[in-house]
Amino acid sequence: MIPGALKASGGAVLFLTLVAIVGCRTGRNYVSPDGPRYAGSPRASRPTDHPDPTRLRVVSFNIAFARQVDSAIALLASEPALRDADVILLQEMDEKGTGRIAEALGLGYVYYPAILAFRTHRPFGNAVLSRWPIVADGKVVLPHVSRFARTQRTATAVTIRVGSSLVRVYSTHLGTMTDLAPPSRREQLQAIIADARSYRRVVIGGDMNDEGVGRVAREMGYAWPTQHGPSTHMLGRLDHIFIRGLGSPDSGAAGTVLDAHGSSDHLPVWMVATLDN
Helix, strand or coil, rough: CCCHHHHHHHHHHHHHHHHHHHCCCCEEHHHHHCCCEEEEEECCCCCCHCCCCCEEEEEEECCCCCCHHHHHHHHHHHCCCCCCCEEEEEEEEEEHHHHHHHHHCCCCCEEEEEECCCCCCEEEEEEEEEEEEEEEEEEEEEEEECCCCCCCCCCCCCCEEEEEEEEEEEEEEECCCCCCHHHHHHHHHHHHHHCCCCCCCCCEECCCCCEEEEEEEHCCCCCCCCCCCCCCCCCCEEEEEEEEECCCCCCCCCCCCCCCCCCCCCEEEEEECCCCC
């Protein structure tokens, strides 16, 4: 074999090896809509624990595989835009980290993992924490298995009772840019929107892995209060919250916390919605 052919052959072997490594399944998918499921009730209420039933402060935060839970708790408890949130949407969580954050903040929670990660032997998924009572919950299995990791994304859904109103809330983490094309991410968001069709008031938030996927939500009648602002990740403004059937008090009722203080590679986003009971 001539030297050039040897070089080409070696390059092909290297390429196939890299494909094999990248293409390895990274976790076992939890495809059942029924679980696994983890949930907890809020701690005993205090006089200051009774929030305003006409306003809902929502936070979304990807905590990067729940590696820095203590730092995340400190940020959520001290940052003025985040503390006293009524609803917190968490991504890249395990059950222990979710429970610790909920306990520290005095919130109820529901957590459905999407996969069991082989590398860490820990579950990986999304959670909803709420100051208001959680009266129903479920998991939405999203379309499209990822191209390389062969994992399937999900959304954790809860219905909360805010005063006399019911609000359907979703925490999700859409497929990554390397594993899914933009049309597939749009279809994942559409699946959540379809699940929410029968609810009057809806909040959808999370790591969308896409700066523009919110246009799908807007076309379906949702407001996009977190559309504008700084990058929430090195790859762009990926974290968002969409609402339907809820108002927004003013243009300054949404924002981004500019320093996560080492708790994540994402920045948390927040918004305030109004309810007309």
